[in-house]
Amino acid sequence: MPKALQESEALVFTSEFESYGLIATEAAAAGLALVVADGIGCVGDTVLARAGVNALIYPPGDVDALADAMLQLLVNDKLRLDMQQASRSIAAEHDIPVAAAIMESVVNKVCARGGGENMAARVDVAPEA
Incomplete structure (x- = not known):
C-alpha cells in the first residue's frame, strides 16, 4: 500500500460512512490531496480531512459533486499541489x-x-x- 500511495497524487475515498477512515490518514502522510464524502469521521476543521485545505468534500452519494471534485484536482495543478503540501503538514499533527x-x-x-x-x-x- 505505501508504494501505491507514493505513486499517487490524490486519494478519492467514496465510502458514504466510516467511523474515521484510516486510509485517509495514510494518504495524507504520503502527501496526497483528498476527495472524501462528508459522512466520514476524519472530515472536519480539527481532524485530518479539512475542507478546502487538503481535501475536497462532497455530499455522500452525490456523483456529480464527486466528479466535480475529482476534475478540480485533475485540472488545477496549484490546488492539487497546495493540498498535497497541506496533507503532509496536517498528517504530522496526527503521529x-x-x-x-x-x-x-x-x-x-x-x-x-x-x-x-x-x-x-x-x-x-x-x-x-
Whole structure:
C-alpha cells in the first residue's frame, strides 16, 4: 500500500460512512490531496480531512459533486499541489507522540480539576527516556 500511495497524487475515498477512515490518514502522510464524502469521521476543521485545505468534500452519494471534485484536482495543478503540501503538514499533527501528548494533557487537566479521584498520581503517557 505505501508504494501505491507514493505513486499517487490524490486519494478519492467514496465510502458514504466510516467511523474515521484510516486510509485517509495514510494518504495524507504520503502527501496526497483528498476527495472524501462528508459522512466520514476524519472530515472536519480539527481532524485530518479539512475542507478546502487538503481535501475536497462532497455530499455522500452525490456523483456529480464527486466528479466535480475529482476534475478540480485533475485540472488545477496549484490546488492539487497546495493540498498535497497541506496533507503532509496536517498528517504530522496526527503521529503517536502528538496523540500521546494530547492524551496526557487531557488526563492531567481532569486530575487537576478533581475528576481523577481514583488516580494515584498524575499520568505520564510519554515518560522521558
